[in-house]
Structure formats: structure tokens, C-alpha cells
Amino acid sequence: MAHSTQSKATRRDFLKLAAGAAGVAAGPWVSRNAEAKPVSIVFARESSYVKNFDVHFQNVMAPAYEKATGIKIEYQIQAAGGSAVPQLVSMVENKSGADLAWVQQEWLYRDALVDVSDIAEAVGKEQGGWYDEIKRLSIDKGKWKSVPNGNIGQLMNYRRDWFDEVGVKRFPDTWDEFLEAGIKLKAKGHPFGMSMGHGFADNYSWLYPLLWSYGVTVMDKDGRKVALDTSETAKAVEFVKKLYKEACIEDCIGWLDPHNNKAFLTGQISCTNNAYSIMVSAKRDLPEMGKVIEHGLNPKGPTGQRYHSLVPVTHGVFSYSKDPQAAKDFLRWIMDPKQYRPWIASGDMYFAPYLHAFDRVPEWDIEPRVKPFQKVLETGKLTSWPAPANRQHGEVINRWIVIDMFTKAITGTPTKTAIAEAVSQIKTIYG
Amino acid sequence: MSKILEASRAGALAAPTHQPIRFGRLGAFIERESVFSWLMLTPPLLFLLAFLGYPFIYGVYLSFFHKEVARTASFVGFDNFVKLYNDPIFWQAVRNTIIFTGVATIVKASGGLGMALVMNQSFKMKSFARAMLLLPFIVPTVLSTVAWQWILDPGMGLFNRLLVVSGLAERGPSWLGTPTMAMVSIIMVNTWRGLPFFGISILAGLQTIPVELHESATIDGAGTWGRFRYVTLPSLMPVILIVTVFSIVITFFDFQLVYVLTGGGPANSTHLMATYAYTLSMGAGQMGLGSAVALSMVPVLGLLLVALTFFVRKD
Numbered sequence: 007m008a009h010s011t012q013s014k015a016t017r018r019d020f021l022k023l024a025a026g027a028a029g030v031a032a033g034p035w036v037s038r039n040a041e042a043k044p045v046s047i048v049f050a051r052e053s054s055y056v057k058n059f060d061v062h063f064q065n066v067m068a069p070a071y072e073k074a075t076g077i078k079i080e081y082q083i084q085a086a087g088g089s090a091v092p093q094l095v096s097m098v099e100n101k102s103g104a105d106l107a108w109v110q111q112e113w114l115y116r117d118a119l120v121d122v123s124d125i126a127e128a129v130g131k132e133q134g135g136w137y138d139e140i141k142r143l144s145i146d147k148g149k150w151k152s153v154p155n156g157n158i159g160q161l162m163n164y165r166r167d168w169f170d171e172v173g174v175k176r177f178p179d180t181w182d183e184f185l186e187a188g189i190k191l192k193a194k195g196h197p198f199g200m201s202m203g204h205g206f207a208d209n210y211s212w213l214y215p216l217l218w219s220y221g222v223t224v225m226d227k228d229g230r231k232v233a234l235d236t237s238e239t240a241k242a243v244e245f246v247k248k249l250y251k252e253a254c255i256e257d258c259i260g261w262l263d264p265h266n267n268k269a270f271l272t273g274q275i276s277c278t279n280n281a282y283s284i285m286v287s288a289k290r291d292l293p294e295m296g297k298v299i300e301h302g303l304n305p306k307g308p309t310g311q312r313y314h315s316l317v318p319v320t321h322g323v324f325s326y327s328k329d330p331q332a333a334k335d336f337l338r339w340i341m342d343p344k345q346y347r348p349w350i351a352s353g354d355m356y357f358a359p360y361l362h363a364f365d366r367v368p369e370w371d372i373e374p375r376v377k378p379f380q381k382v383l384e385t386g387k388l389t390s391w392p393a394p395a396n397r398q399h400g401e402v403i404n405r406w407i408v409i410d411m412f413t414k415a416i417t418g419t420p421t422k423t424a425i426a427e428a429v430s431q432i433k434t435i436y437g
Numbered sequence: 438m439s440k441i442l443e444a445s446r447a448g449a450l451a452a453p454t455h456q457p458i459r460f461g462r463l464g465a466f467i468e469r470e471s472v473f474s475w476l477m478l479t480p481p482l483l484f485l486l487a488f489l490g491y492p493f494i495y496g497v498y499l500s501f502f503h504k505e506v507a508r509t510a511s512f513v514g515f516d517n518f519v520k521l522y523n524d525p526i527f528w529q530a531v532r533n534t535i536i537f538t539g540v541a542t543i544v545k546a547s548g549g550l551g552m553a554l555v556m557n558q559s560f561k562m563k564s565f566a567r568a569m570l571l572l573p574f575i576v577p578t579v580l581s582t583v584a585w586q587w588i589l590d591p592g593m594g595l596f597n598r599l600l601v602v603s604g605l606a607e608r609g610p611s612w613l614g615t616p617t618m619a620m621v622s623i624i625m626v627n628t629w630r631g632l633p634f635f636g637i638s639i640l641a642g643l644q645t646i647p648v649e650l651h652e653s654a655t656i657d658g659a660g661t662w663g664r665f666r667y668v669t670l671p672s673l674m675p676v677i678l679i680v681t682v683f684s685i686v687i688t689f690f691d692f693q694l695v696y697v698l699t700g701g702g703p704a705n706s707t708h709l710m711a712t713y714a715y716t717l718s719m720g721a722g723q724m725g726l727g728s729a730v731a732l733s734m735v736p737v738l739g740l741l742l743v744a745l746t747f748f749v750r751k752d
Binding site for chain 1: 507616700724
């Protein structure tokens with residue numbers, strides 16, 4: 007929590023004056039030195055797979071902010087792997103904890119986030135504008151409730167050497183080619199490992215894009231009508247059944263998010279959908295494998311379209327914070343290009359900015375195998391797409407309704423029944 | 438030294454044998470058994486009220502409200518329970534919980550009995566073996582479950598490696614990849630963790646059975662099975678039943694193991710009521726609905742426990 011040494015009614019007025027004089031982008035945090043200010047601000051984020059990202063924040067940014075403003079930044083790193091959301095929910099329910107955070111699944115607690123439109127609009131204006139899709143997450147009822155920070159790209163991670171061995175010289179362009187390659191690789195003892203269990207990203211990051219590429223969405227644009235009950239859904243389900251049976255390792259329908267990383271790194275699978283954390287681990291611990299890992303785009307479906315799923319990182323300020331304005335000032339500061347660009351670069355673009363100013367920056371060229379992740383921003387959609395990213399959509403995701411539609415069909419439920427059950431559950435959730 | 442001792446003894450002998458301590462009226466009041474017992478009971482009761490009673494009552498309260506994260510609650514009566522009644526995943530979780538608890542408890546009880554009978558024999562390093570058997574019970578569940586993830590890994594896991602190396606199978610099963618095997622796996626891990634509790638408790642019970650009973654039975658012509666059936670087992674029944682009651686409660690509410698190992702998948706085949714309550718509350722943000730799932734566990738468990746308690750008393 008932000009701890010104030012004292013609180014004065016005139017402080018906000020003073021800040022407005024200071025901001026007017028110096029300009030918003032010039033850094034309202036500096037003006038705070040002249041006034042009563044919080045002693046510290048708590049900033050919670052899930053730990054990054056690229057360690058240097060957190061290290062840069064702790065060793066460079068936090069001390070710099072303290073030096074400039076006198077406000078200490080307490081960086082609360084939350085364990086990766088799905089435990090951040092329950093922590094955030096607890097914070098919001100108890101009205102205590104961090105002042106601002108990486109607000110994962112923000113639709114759950116948007117009502118507890120303050121309006122940050124001023125920051126988001128200023129940042130967008132100065133850095134080439136925001137990608138459209140992310141606005142559908144951060145803007146709620148016309149107000150920005152979070153400031154997008156970056157996207158964790160999810161792509162096909164594959165073993166180039168094994169693909170070469172079976173004569174697949176370029177990564178499959180369509181799902182049918184993908185299946186064909188998988189059959190050949192499984193025959194050679196290198197099956198695919200496509201996560202379909204109760205995880206939180208590696209499952210929907212390929213199953214949702216696959217559905218979309220068949221021309222199917224879960225809901226209609228307004229989020230009022232279930233759109234899943236179509237013949238194309240049945241075709242997509244039948245395809246996944248075939249893919250699982252003929253190309254995948256048996257275990258993958260029960261996998262949580264760490265399982266595919268482990269299976270890939272132990273040489274059990276030749277392809278999976280994941281962030282580039284597998285490559286990071288391999289380069290560090292298994293250099294030989296690190297050389298032969300490549301990243302491919304999600305294949306195109308029968309519609310000829312290719313889709314990816316966004317895994318957004320957004321920052322929001324909690325309304326229960328003792329000094330939300332101090333937290334907002336800090337948020338504005340970290341999004342200033344002077345801080346933001348080196349920070350993003352320190353993470354090797356693992357968190358890809360949703361800002362067009364980063365479309366052609368040289369940071370994308372640090373590693374050719376990272377470059378494809380930029381494409382995710384162009385073709386990436388939120389899991390709610392085209393419907394609003396609201397609580398109901400979150401419930402569908404967190405109860406794995408769509409994921410389980412596929413796994414039920416795989417484990418023996420007739421395809422029609424699996425779809426009907428999913429549709430019925432979604433209707434109940436949307437009410 | 439001896440002089441000092443003698444002097445003190447002499448002093449002690451010279452002193453009045455019983456010197457009543459005077460605390461006054463307050464002291465006398467506190468000394469009354471009914472007051473003193475309540476004084477001793479109050480701190481733990483307050484602790485239980487704060488850390489168990491309050492969350493439980495709050496959970497009961499929430500289950501009758503439509504409560505989403507960061508929003509105010511609105512009273513909906515039994516609406517949450519009606520929703521659950523019509524929710525197929527809830528009923529699947531109920532079925533899974535009953536199967537999981539039932540099978541795991543039966544395996545743990547019979548395995549624990551066997552373990553205790555073996556541990557009751559004399560053999561070298563008996564104490565060391567007994568101490569080692571407690572390990573699964575001591576290691577934090579999350580930690581041991583992560584180890585189990587590796588053990589159950591299809592390619593690199595210990596089980597499948599052993600099956601392949603020993604020539605028993607060309608390749609091992611997918612322990613977490615099919616609904617049936619995933620349920621078998623979580624029951625197996627739960628059994629591994631809970632077996633020592635049964636084993637050690639029953640062992641303690643075994644050691645209280647008088648040797649004379651066995652001797653009398655032997656004189657009456659009872660063999661090994663006869664002594665076990667008519668002496669050992671009846672003497673152990675109270676212990677077994679009490680340990681079973683405890684185990685049912687712990688197993689029924691198991692969460693960590695499933696959360697870490699399968700997350701309730703694949704296709705909800707290992708979703709227990711506890712994991713489903715968590716999914717609804719913390720994942721989907723439906724605090725009221727999640728609390729209703731948690732509260733639904735109470736009557737099922739309550740009935741089971743009442744039946745067992747009745748049986749124990751009858752026995």
C-alpha cells in the first residue's frame with residue numbers, strides 16, 4: 007500500500023498546476039518532491055520468464071524513481087503459473103495489498119480499478135497509437151481501466167532438426183499440413199504435444215485460433231448469442247480428435263502449462279504451442295537443443311485465415327490504494343519511452359508492446375527466432391473475440407468450457423453431445 | 438553435598454505438611470473446576486472462532502448471495518444451489534469426490550492395516566523403517582505432488598521407465614492423459630500420502646492388545662487367521678473407525694494434490710468439489726456460487742460422519 011506521510015486537500019490542486027506548467031509527459035512525479043508524498047508504492051507483477059526483465063526493474067528503474075521522487079517502489083513478484091489471479095482477487099476483496107499491478111484477468115475486478123484514460127491516451131499519442139484489439143480489453147464503458155504493457159506471444163515451438171528429418175522443410179501453413187507433418191513425426195517417435203488440459207494459456211492459445219480459422223467464434227459480436235453451435239465447430243472438433251489420435255502424445259489432454267515445456271525440453275515432443283520460454287530454457291541449459299528450436303505461426307484454417315491468441319499484460323491502479331494518484335504518476339513514469347523502451351528491451355521483447363512505435367524498432371532483431379512473435383500482435387485476438395472481454399467470457403475460459411468440449415470429444419463423448427454440452431453451459435453463464 | 442540434602446530434608450520434614458495457598462475470593466473462584474476449565478478452553482476457542490468459525494460463517498453467508506469479485510453482494514436465497522443443481526460439472530465433481538474419497542479411504546485403511554501388522558513384527562532396523570514410513574505424511578503436499586508429476590511423466594517418469602526396463606511393457610500408460618488413469622493416479626498419490634497415518638495409528642492400537650488374549654486364543658486352538666479375525670481385528674476396530682473418520686474428512690476436502698497434478702482435467706474427470714469451488718470463486722470470480730459448492734460438501738460429509746460415529750458407538 008502507498009503510505010502517506012501526510013495528506014493535504016491542496017496537493018491535487020498543486021499537482022494540476024504543476025502538470026499544467028510542465029506538461030503531463032514532462033513528469034508529474036518530479037513535482038511531488040515539493041509536496042507531501044507517499045513513502046512507498048507497492049507494484050505487483052508475476053515473475054518474468056526472462057529474468058533480466060525483473061532485474062532491470064529492480065536494479066535500474068525502481069532506484070531511479072526513488073532518486074527522482076523520494077518514493078520507494080516495493081516490487082512484489084508473484085509466482086508464475088496461475089497463482090497471481092487468486093492473489094489479485096484476494097487483494098481486491100480485502101482492499102489491501104498492491105497499489106498497482108499487472109492486472110491479470112482484469113474483467114474480474116474492473117470495478118476496483120481507477121480510470122487511467124489520461125495515461126493510456128497520452129502514451130498512445132506519443133508512441134504511435136495502440137493496436138486495436140487490446141483496446142477491447144483495457145477500455146470499459148469508454149474509460150481505460152488499465153494501461154497495456156505487453157503481449158506474451160504464443161506460437162508453435164518446434165524442433166527444426168526433426169521436422170527436417172521427415173522432409174518438412176518449412177513449418178506447415180495450414181492445419182491439414184500440420185496434421186500431415188505430425189503423423190510423420192509421431193511415426194518417427196517425435197509426437198506433437200498440444201496442451202488441452204486445465205491450464206491457463208497453452209491450451210486456448212492454439213484451440214481458440216483453430217476454431218476462429220474454421221470461421222467459428224464462441225459468441226457473436228455483441229456477446230448476446232452463443233455462436234458455437236455450427237457445423238464448422240463439429241469439423242474443428244473432428245480435426246482435433248484426429249490430430250490428437252494420429253499426431254500427439256497421449257498425455258497432452260491432461261497437461262497443465264508447465265507440462266509441455268517439460269516434455270519439449272526432455273525431447274518427448276517435437277512441437278507445442280507456447281511462449282518462447284522453451285527456447286530461453288534450452289539456450290541456457292541445453293545449448294544443442296537451443297540451436298534447433300524454431301517458432302512457427304499458427305496454421306491457417308479452411309477460411310484461409312490465420313489467428314493467434316493474445317496473452318495480455320496490462321497494468322492497473324487499485325481504487326482502494328491510499329494514494330491512487332501517486333500510483334498513477336508512477337504508471338505514467340514507467341510508460342515514458344525513456345523508461346519503457348529499455349525495460350522492454352531488457353526482456354528481449356518477451357513482452358511485446360501493443361504500441362505501433364515499436365513496429366520497426368531494432369530490438370525485434372536481437373534474435374531472429376523472436377521476430378515471429380511480432381506477427382502475433384497483427385493477427386492476435388482476445389479469447390473473447392469478437393465479443394466483449396467481460397466476466398462471462400472469463401468464466402467460460404476459467405471453467406475450460408471450450409477446451410473441455412474438445413477433450414470430451416477426444417475421450418469418447420460424441421462430437422454433437424460435446425458441443426451441445428458446451429453450448430448449454432455457455433448459455434447458462436451468459437444468462 | 439549430602440549435608441545440604443540432609444538439611445533440606447530436615448527442613449522439609451519440619452515444615453507443615455500441607456500449607457494452603459491463599460488467593461482470596463478471586464483465587465477461589467478461578468480454582469473452581471467449571472471456571473478453570475473454561476479459562477483454559479477460551480484461548481483455543483477464540484482461535485478456532487477467528488480462523489475457522491469466521492471463514493465458515495462468511496462462506497455460509499456468501500452462498501446465499503450473488504457475489505462477484507469487487508462488487509457488492511445481493512441476496513438470492515437458494516438461487517446458487519438451484520444453479521448448482523442444474524450444473525453437470527457440479528454433479529461430476531460430486532461423483533468424483535465420492536469415488537476419490539471412497540476408494541482412497543478403503544485402500545488406505547486396508548494398506549495401513551497391513552503396514553501396521555508388518556511393522557509390529559520384530560526385524561532389524563524396525564525403528565528406522567517406522568520413521569521412514571512417516572515421510573510421505575511429513576513432506577509438504579505441494580512439494581511431493583510436484584515430485585509425483587515427474588514420477589508419472591509418460592516418457593521420463595520413474596513408473597514408465599521401470600515398466601519398460603523390466604520388460605513388463607513396451608511403453609507405459611499415460612497416467613494423467615485419460616480420465617480413468619488420471620483418477621487412478623490422484624487416488625494413488627493420495628493413498629501414498631495418507632497410508633502412514635493409518636499405519637502408525639493402527640500400529641499404536643496393535644500394541645495395546647494384551648498378549649494374554651492371543652495366548653488364550655492359541656490355547657483354544659485358534660490359528661494365525663483365527664487370532665487375527667477374532668482377537669486382533671475386533672480389538673482394532675475402534676482405532677480403525679476413528680482413523681477412517683479423520684481420513685474421510687481430510688480426503689474429502691483434498692485440494693492441493695489435484696490442483697497441482699491435473700487442475701481437475703482432463704475434461705473435468707478429476708475435478709473434486711474443493712477444486713471446483715476454488716475454480717468458481719477464484720478463477721471465475723463467482724464467490725457466491727463457489728461458496729455454495731463448498732457448503733454443499735458439509736451435508737454429504739456430515740451424513741457420512743454421523744453414520745460412522747453411530748457405528749463406532751454401537752461397537
